[in-house]
Amino acid sequence: MKSSLWFLLFIILQKIVLGCSATPLHFPEHAVLQSKELTIQDAPTRYAFRVQLSDSLLYIMDLHATDYYVHTVTYPDMKHRASLMPRGEAPEQFLSAENIRIDQKGHLWSLDANNNKLIQFKMLNDSVHTQSIDLDPNLIRTLDFCFLNDSTFIVPDYSGENRIALLDKNGQIIRKLFHIPSENEQQTAPMVLAQAWRSFMDYHPAHGLLVMATQLGQVLEIYDMKKEILVNRVQPEGGQPQFSKTGGHAVPTGIMGYSDIHIDDKYIYALFWGHSFEDLKTEKILKEGGQFIHVFDLQGQPVRQYQLDRYLTGFHLDEKNNRFIGLDVNSDQPLVEYKYQ
């Protein structure tokens, strides 16, 4: 009887000390990866956030650009080739860049959330042809996109009414799907919920899976877009985004979770930070980025955790060569490369 009471006391105290922090996911395999720095000349970035490799060209997107949001660099010799997406308010300039993607024809795309536009870039010899698509005015602040096929885009639904929206090639909403999987959906305004559940996404056309990872908390969602069903939602106990409502906005109170996600034909790879906002505000954590890449199978079962020697904000998955190309904004040379097994 006494030992039971002591055990109960231990559990209560443990809960009090740990508060609402998440219980970590269990990954059966662990590996530590060492980076190789890639030196770039003449492609200054302030906060490199996305990187894509296509053929022998690296595209690097700067979230806080001073002049250009995207720089292209030849790979592997790392020579600066061009800068795209000039920052500014003129008609041919851009107010923001959220992500970059390469379509099946090899063309670069980006999303300017502050202009509500998707932009395609066609490289023609030494010139760049730009074509913009105005997004449906019913969309509220689109913060990511991916290609469902050559005429349909997938974007997160920031209105909070649904989880995602499908857009036609003119940027108009075709329809919306799924719902934010919050446990307190009824008590929170949809817009606030959508802010708290802001997620990064990726889609693989071969098996038709869409994956989404929350920036706050630690939730991975897997949707089958062919059957239009939720395959799995993976989160540790207490992993939902934690936030408070202030002035009609979601104010993060828990942890920075994922900041990039990729899916190939076998696995899902998600870059995880795990920094509490308390530690960020009090400067116990000064690094920007995550030190972990979580690997899941296509059903969402944890497979492996890679621990990195750098803190990354985004990465390119080169599955053919078992390689990550990552971005470390804490370094003067943000591009790094990892080989994995």
Added chain:
Amino acid sequence: MKKPLYLFAITVALIVAFNINLHIIGEATPLRAIAIEQVEALANIENGGSTKCAMLGCLDCPENAKKVKYIN
């Protein structure tokens, strides 16, 4: 009476030690100087609204559409 108190103290000490250890593992080294300059340049972006967005980061500030490190 003393024995239960002794056991209670040991239990609390174990829990605290365990959690402090977890936090030490998560600590990081300072940013490079140039990054700090950039961070300071953008620090304390106050919008006159009910929320405050601060420093350079990748969170979407709901009031001014800038990318920030944290929101108060």
